[in-house]
Amino acid sequence: MNRLYHLKETLPMNLADNIATENIEFVILDYNSTDGLEDWVQQNFDQFCGKVAYFRTTQPTFYNRSHSRNMAFRLASGNIVCNLDADNYAGKGFAEYLTAMFQQHNSIFIAPQNNNLSDTFGKISTTKSDFLQIRGYDEAIKGYGFEDNDLKNRLTNLGRTEATFNDTEFLKAITHTEEERIKNEFIYNHLQAIFVENLSYWQSKLTILYKDNTYESAQIIDSMYSNPSIEIETIRPLEFLNRYYILEDSIEKGLFNEDLVANATVVTKQETLISTINFYSQLSNKLRFMDNFHNKRTTVNDESFGSGIVYKNFDYTNPIILA
Amino acid sequence: MKNLFTNNQLEGFMIFSHKRNWKAILSLLEETLDKNQFFFFFDSERGYHLKVFSPSIIKNQLDTISSYLVYLPVSETTVSEDPLFRNVPENTLHNIKYIPQTINITYPDNLASNEYVIFLNNLSSVVVDALRYNDFFVEEKNRINFAIQLIFMALVKANKEQIKKELVETLENTPNNIDNNSPLVNFYREVQQIESEEKIENWVINWLNVASDFLNKAPFHTLVESICTMLEIRNFAPQLLYTTKAVLQY
Numbered sequence: 012m013n014r015l016y017h018l019k020e021t022l023p024m025n026l027a028d029n030i031a032t033e034n035i036e037f038v039i040l041d042y043n044s045t046d047g048l049e050d051w052v053q054q055n056f057d058q059f060c061g062k063v064a065y066f067r068t069t070q071p072t073f074y075n076r077s078h079s080r081n082m083a084f085r086l087a088s089g090n091i092v093c094n095l096d097a098d099n100y101a102g103k104g105f106a107e108y109l110t111a112m113f114q115q116h117n118s119i120f121i122a123p124q125n126n127n128l129s130d131t132f133g134k135i136s137t138t139k140s141d142f143l144q145i146r147g148y149d150e151a152i153k154g155y156g157f158e159d160n161d162l163k164n165r166l167t168n169l170g171r172t173e174a175t176f177n178d179t180e181f182l183k184a185i186t187h188t189e190e191e192r193i194k195n196e197f198i199y200n201h202l203q204a205i206f207v208e209n210l211s212y213w214q215s216k217l218t219i220l221y222k223d224n225t226y227e228s229a230q231i232i233d234s235m236y237s238n239p240s241i242e243i244e245t246i247r248p249l250e251f252l253n254r255y256y257i258l259e260d261s262i263e264k265g266l267f268n269e270d271l272v273a274n275a276t277v278v279t280k281q282e283t284l285i286s287t288i289n290f291y292s293q294l295s296n297k298l299r300f301m302d303n304f305h306n307k308r309t310t311v312n313d314e315s316f317g318s319g320i321v322y323k324n325f326d327y328t329n330p331i332i333l334a
Numbered sequence: 335m336k337n338l339f340t341n342n343q344l345e346g347f348m349i350f351s352h353k354r355n356w357k358a359i360l361s362l363l364e365e366t367l368d369k370n371q372f373f374f375f376f377d378s379e380r381g382y383h384l385k386v387f388s389p390s391i392i393k394n395q396l397d398t399i400s401s402y403l404v405y406l407p408v409s410e411t412t413v414s415e416d417p418l419f420r421n422v423p424e425n426t427l428h429n430i431k432y433i434p435q436t437i438n439i440t441y442p443d444n445l446a447s448n449e450y451v452i453f454l455n456n457l458s459s460v461v462v463d464a465l466r467y468n469d470f471f472v473e474e475k476n477r478i479n480f481a482i483q484l485i486f487m488a489l490v491k492a493n494k495e496q497i498k499k500e501l502v503e504t505l506e507n508t509p510n511n512i513d514n515n516s517p518l519v520n521f522y523r524e525v526q527q528i529e530s531e532e533k534i535e536n537w538v539i540n541w542l543n544v545a546s547d548f549l550n551k552a553p554f555h556t557l558v559e560s561i562c563t564m565l566e567i568r569n570f571a572p573q574l575l576y577t578t579k580a581v582l583q584y
Contacts (some may be wrong), residue, residue: 021338039512080384101566171444203564207417207418209414209419209420211420212380212421212423213419215418215419215420217418231418234432235431235432235434237420237427238421238429238431240429242429243345244429244431245342245344245345246342246344246345246346246387246431246433246436247338247339247431247432247433248339248340248432249432249433249434249435250435252563254432254434278417280417286417287418291417
């Protein structure tokens with residue numbers, strides 16, 4: 012959503028780098044962008060050599076990562092699908108690589124190696140039938156974080172094996188700020204203020220006040236320091252993903268009043284606000300991710316996924332209804 | 335490369351205290367844990383602290399250290415290092431159960447973990463000894479200067495051609511911006527003359543031997559990275575490697 016400035020850089024390059032692959036299709040989902048994406052695609056459509064399918068939905072008011080990907084994957088016509096964020100470069104020969112891998116190996120999905128530091132962590136490829144079988148990205152995972160890990164876990168639960176790539180050619184992405192990552196999401200656009208109350212040096216309460224005067228709060232634990240005893244134990248590495256967590260049953264939601272933050276301080280620095288939104292988004296998503304993981308879920312989105320109305324290639328007379 | 339904490343039995347604790355108390359604390363640690371039996375890092379996450387590691391720590395030793403900490407002065411600052419969490423109270427001791435991946439130290443595959451731990455113990459001992467002559471750890475720039483000093487001294491007994499070869503092979507080509515008469519080159523030459531000086535401090539002699547032994551088993555960049563990690567200037571390790579490479583080309 013609203014990433015035309017990235018797509019202008021990546022799409023021409025991605026087409027050029029993969030034009031040799033016969034049956035390739037780039038699906039562009041315009042998630043109600045207001046930055047001129049539709050005009051740009053329409054003006055340049057002839058140059059895309061028939062390899063681009065453009066879909067637009069006019070319903071979303073903010074960016075929903077899982078839902079938008081589900082829509083795009085459902086609209087894809089191929090039997091192998093791969094998520095490519097607007098800031099991601101496919102890399103020269105990436106489509107050939109995927110085709111060969113799926114031809115040579117049964118029951119796999121393909122993802123970048125976990126240790127890669129570029130912004131390509133979500134470049135996950137699977138068969139469309141597997142994707143539909145697990146009912147897509149979990150739409151209960153809102154905002155940034157863990158949707159990719161969750162998808163991979165559930166594909167594994169389905170009996171698929173993860174194949175990974177670490178070729179730097181396939182790991183290129185445009186670098187951008189943390190703010191760009193979340194600026195179209197619900198929490199960022201509806202945020203009034205964030206309050207922090209230090210309960211101890213390993214436990215803090217975050218309260219997020221929205222513009223409609225509702226709030227959401229949770230107690231965050233830093234497990235590095237949450238064991239204040241001096242019992243001697245052998246040290247083990249702690250991955251960042253496991254370090255912080257939301258205390259069980261500590262999430263509260265409701266109508267805001269000043270008493271809720273009587274002992275808290277308000278976050279004033281913009282940089283801290285952005286990082287806190289990112290941080291909280293990941294922690295709350297992690298709760299859902301862990302729930303799916305512990306319950307060994309394969310399928311999610313019981314009612315529907317990627318649903319909505321879209322229009323293909325600027326034709327507004329024939330809406331496509333994704334039920 | 336292997337991770338130090340993945341398959342090891344190291345135990346550890348953190349002592350949160352202002353930097354001005356570290357010299358006294360490190361002296362106490364040498365008495366309590368025995369010299370050459372532990373290694374440490376400087377750290378500032380959630381407040382200034384020392385992370386101390388040893389293959390074996392006894393509860394009584396921790397009690398001794400804890401009882402000492404209460405007598406140390408507390409700093410005036412209340413500014414938290416983290417926007418969401420409060421600093422850990424000063425002059426307190428905490429166990430280390432987990433180590434973040436960001437400081438999970440790596441070492442070369444050909445080195446046994448106990449060999450690397452011995453090197454870190456010796457390096458720690460050298461740093462503590464050096465502290466008797468300097469308060470270098472208070473400011474970052476002083477720690478960088480001290481790291482340069484250790485690195486240049488490590489070259490005294492080393493095979494410089496071999497190190498030069500390693501650095502040329504592993505570092506990308508960079509312009510040599512150190513001219514023949516720069517203070518850094520002069521400093522390097524002075525350090526190379528160090529053995530002919532009449533009076534050499536003990537920590538220097540120890541370091542020459544520790545570094546020489548280590549460089550017989552491990553690459554030079556591991557030595558530099560270990561020093562920088564210990565002194566909490568890990569981000570400067572690449573620059574110090576480039577500096578060494580440039581200096582060695584004269």
